[in-house]
Amino acid sequence: MPAVLPDIPTVEAAIIEMTNVYRGRQQLGGLKPNDALAAAARAYAVFLAKSGQFSHTADGRGAGERIAATGYTWCQVGENLAMHADSRGFAAQSLAEKAVEGWINSPGHRANIVAPHMTEIGVGVASAPGRDPKFISVQLFARPKSLQYAFQISNTTRQAVSYSFGGETHEVRPSSAITHTSCNPGEISFDRFRARYEAQDGLVYMLKPDAETAVRIEVKPLERIR
Numbered sequence: 001m002p003a004v005l006p007d008i009p010t011v012e013a014a015i016i017e018m019t020n021v022y023r024g025r026q027q028l029g030g031l032k033p034n035d036a037l038a039a040a041a042r043a044y045a046v047f048l049a050k051s052g053q054f055s056h057t058a059d060g061r062g063a064g065e066r067i068a069a070t071g072y073t074w075c076q077v078g079e080n081l082a083m084h085a086d087s088r089g090f091a092a093q094s095l096a097e098k099a100v101e102g103w104i105n106s107p108g109h110r111a112n113i114v115a116p117h118m119t120e121i122g123v124g125v126a127s128a129p130g131r132d133p134k135f136i137s138v139q140l141f142a143r144p145k146s147l148q149y150a151f152q153i154s155n156t157t158r159q160a161v162s163y164s165f166g167g168e169t170h171e172v173r174p175s176s177a178i179t180h181t182s183c184n185p186g187e188i189s190f191d192r193f194r195a196r197y198e199a200q201d202g203l204v205y206m207l208k209p210d211a212e213t214a215v216r217i218e219v220k221p222l223e224r225i226r
Contacts, residue, residue: 003089003133012038012123014096015139019113019121022104026114031141036072037122041138045126048136052128054083067142075148075183078112078141085134095125099137112141117185119143148181149201152222153188157209164189165199172207190217 020030044066047059056063056079063079082099084090090098103109112118118141128134153170154177155161162171165180165188172178180199188197188205195217197205202222210216 004091006090006092006095008125010092011096011125014093015099015123016121018096018100022113028114028116031118031121034120034122036070037120037140037142040066040070041122041140042124045124045136045138049126049128073145074142075145076117076143078115080109080112080139082137085132087132089133095135117143119147148183149185150181151199152177152179152204154204155207157207157215161207
């Protein structure tokens with residue numbers, strides 16, 4: 001009996017669908033398919049299939065470099081690889097399930113699938129030469145640079161206040177504000193007040209006078225600030 005050969009575009013679409021279903025179960029938003037990411041994923045899947053290599057840097061580049069080569073500017077990227085071979089071949093749905101289930105059952109790969117700040121996805125699947133059917137699957141995740149995180153530190157007190165973010169110390173002067181844009185979320189630390197916050201997009205961390213503690217910090221959405 002001849003081996004079953006799957007329709008590659010069907011496999012790629014199924015991988016995306018299964019990935020988003022799993023993210024939904026984790027209370028995470030779905031990832032939007034992106035043509036540039038798909039092109040990078042397919043090109044690398046073909047390279048791995050033809051070269052017989054299997055690693056994240058087999059072509060001398062990392063996932064971020066391959067994605068950037070397509071013209072996609074990114075803030076965050078992630079990559080999953082899978083290889084499956086079977087003399088009987090694979091139906092499209094079966095091959096997609098094997099890839100996604102394998103990633104979910106691997107902590108490192110699962111972390112990419114459930115990365116909360118990723119917004120886009122691209123998948124490439126390629127058939128490797130050989131006697132038995134073998135397929136390479138490449139799954140790329142990204143958050144574009146256009147979606148940088150933006151938040152503000154606003155000082156309504158009469159004293160300068162220092163804080164740290166992104167490995168640097170900053171000082172916001174009285175009656176002024178500093179807006180930060182960053183590709184990666186991080187911690188805002190007001191060491192003087194022993195206060196720490198996870199930097200979140202679209203928020204303002206407002207420093208206000210307080211009779212008891214000298215300064216209190218209020219966190220509000222930017223659009224509510226007048």
